[in-house]
Amino acid sequence: MSAAEVDWDALHAEAKQVMRLAYAPYSKFPVGVAALVDDGRIVTGCNVENASYGMTLCAECGMVSDLIASGGGKLVAVVCVDGSGNFLSPCGRCRQLLFEHGGPQCLLMTPAGALPMSEILPWAFGPDQLP
Ligand code: THU
Numbered sequence: 001m002s003a004a005e006v007d008w009d010a011l012h013a014e015a016k017q018v019m020r021l022a023y024a025p026y027s028k029f030p031v032g033v034a035a036l037v038d039d040g041r042i043v044t045g046c047n048v049e050n051a052s053y054g055m056t057l058c059a060e061c062g063m064v065s066d067l068i069a070s071g072g073g074k075l076v077a078v079v080c081v082d083g084s085g086n087f088l089s090p091c092g093r094c095r096q097l098l099f100e101h102g103g104p105q106c107l108l109m110t111p112a113g114a115l116p117m118s119e120i121l122p123w124a125f126g127p128d129q130l131p
Pocket of ligand 1: 046056058094
């Protein structure tokens with residue numbers, strides 16, 4: 001799917017909505033993410049922190065869990081936002097998650113426009129590397 005075919009405003013609205021549900025009492029840095037799946041579904045997630053800081057679940061983890069628990073499929077387009085609703089650059093671990101479930105062509109919205117995961121995580125290790 002090309003970037004022009006994606007309803008980015010709808011994804012942005014869903015990401016901001018789920019961001020408001022984040023559990024981030026430690027960092028006070030809520031994150032929300034919404035993604036379009038190849039069957040037209042929208043899946044979402046927010047960050048869920050923990051008193052044992054290292055156990056924090058990023059918003060993308062929740063979104064991938066929603067993806068799998070609601071029937072699976074491939075991520076086509078992703079919008080990740082911070083507490084102000086600005087586009088957020090996913091952390092390294094979450095780039096790997098997005099690559100696993102979206103592949104190199106999955107689009108991520110950035111302040112510079114929609115970019116493919118092949119640019120967000122160049123020279124990626126992924127499912128194709130395994131026999
Ligand atoms: N966070 C995410 O949810 N996703 C990212 O890609 C970057 C960071 C969360 C983790 C933590 O709860 C807070 O943002 C501050 O790092």
